[in-house]
Amino acid sequence: MAHQSRPQHGDPERFPDPDSPPARDPLPLRGRVALVTGASRRGGIGYAVARRLAAYGASVMLHHYRPHDEDRPWGGDDIEAVAEGVRAVLGDPDAHVAHIGADMAEPDAPARVVEATVAEFGHLDVLVANHARSGGDGSLAEITAEMLDGHWAVDARSPLLLAQAFAARHDGRPGGRVLFMTSGQGHGPMPGEVAYASAKGALAQITPTIAAELGPQGITVNTVNPGPVQTGYIEGDLLEKVVPMFALGRLGRPDDPARLLSWLATDEASWITGQVISTEGGFRFT
Numbered sequence: 057m058a059h060q061s062r063p064q065h066g067d068p069e070r071f072p073d074p075d076s077p078p079a080r081d082p083l084p085l086r087g088r089v090a091l092v093t094g095a096s097r098r099g100g101i102g103y104a105v106a107r108r109l110a111a112y113g114a115s116v117m118l119h120h121y122r123p124h125d126e127d128r129p130w131g132g133d134d135i136e137a138v139a140e141g142v143r144a145v146l147g148d149p150d151a152h153v154a155h156i157g158a159d160m161a162e163p164d165a166p167a168r169v170v171e172a173t174v175a176e177f178g179h180l181d182v183l184v185a186n187h188a189r190s191g192g193d194g195s196l197a198e199i200t201a202e203m204l205d206g207h208w209a210v211d212a213r214s215p216l217l218l219a220q221a222f223a224a225r226h227d228g229r230p231g232g233r234v235l236f237m238t239s240g241q242g243h244g245p246m247p248g249e250v251a252y253a254s255a256k257g258a259l260a261q262i263t264p265t266i267a268a269e270l271g272p273q274g275i276t277v278n279t280v281n282p283g284p285v286q287t288g289y290i291e292g293d294l295l296e297k298v299v300p301m302f303a304l305g306r307l308g309r310p311d312d313p314a315r316l317l318s319w320l321a322t323d324e325a326s327w328i329t330g331q332v333i334s335t336e337g338g339f340r341f342t
Contacts, residue, residue: 083112085112085231086113086114086148088113088114088182089177089182090109090182091182093160093187094186097125104309115152117154121158123159124190127191130287156172161209184235185218192251212255223275226275233320235317240339240341242260268330279332282308282312283313283337303339
C-alpha cells in the first residue's frame with residue numbers, strides 16, 4: 057500500500073502536530089508572575105495556592121489585609137513568615153516573592169495592587185482573587201444595607217475590578233489567567249450568610265460574561281468553588297455535622313483547591329474558560 061502523507065495545515069498554532077509526544081514541564085509557570093489575593097495566613101487557601109504557583113516556577117505577589125484576620129477567631133499571622141514560606145518552595149531560582157497590604161473594600165485598592173505587582177515584576181500573567189470577607193452577615197431578617205454593601209464591595213466588586221485592572225495591564229503574552237473564588241451557594245442553602253452567599257453568587261454568575269470579554273486577549277477566566285475547607289473555622293458541633301457530608305469522608309484541606317487552581321493557571325488548562333468548577337470531595341448539603 058502506498059504511503060499516504062499527512063495533510064499539511066501550515067499554522068502550527070492552529071493545527072499542532074497530533075503525533076507530538078505529550079510531556080509535562082516540571083516548571084510550567086517558569087517566567088510567569090502571579091498575584092494571589094487574601095494570602096495572609098499560613099493556614100489559608102491563598103497561602104497554599106501561592107506555594108503551588110511558586111513551586112511551579114512563578115514569581116508571586118501576595119496580597120493581605122491583616123486587620124480582617126485580627127478581627128476573626130483565627131487571628132492574624134506574621135506576614136514575613138507567610139512570604140518566607142512561599143519563598144522556600146520557589147521552583148525557579150530567578151523567581152521571587154513580594155507582598156502588599158490593601159483593604160479590598162476601598163474602590164481603588166484593586167487597581168493599586170495590580171499596578172504594584174506590575175511595578176515589582178514587570179508584568180502580570182495570573183490573577184487568583186482568593187480574598188473574601190468573613191463575618192458581618194446574617195439571615196434575611198437580620199441583614200442590613202450596610203452588611204450587604206460590605207460583602208458586595210469585597211466579595212464581588214473588588215474581584216471584578218481586579219480583573220478589569222489585570223486585563224488593562226496584561227501585555228498579551230501567552231498564559232493570561234483570571235481565577236475567581238466562589239462558594240457552595242449554588243448547591244444548597246447557607247443559613248445566616250445571605251450577604252456573603254449573594255455576593256459570591258453574583259461572581260459565579262458573571263464568570264461566563266467576563267470570560268467572553270477577555271477571551272480575545274487570550275485570557276481565560278474560571279471560578280473555583282473549594283467547598284468547606286478547614287482553614288480554622290470548622291470546629292465543635294459544626295465539625296461533627298459537616299464531615300459526614302463528604303463522600304470522601306474528610307474535610308477539605310487548603311492544598312485541595314490549591315491543586316486545581318494552580319493547574320488552571322498552567323498551559324494544560326488553556327482550553328478551559330468561562331467555567332465554575334467545584335473541588336469539594338463530593339460534599340452534599342443533605
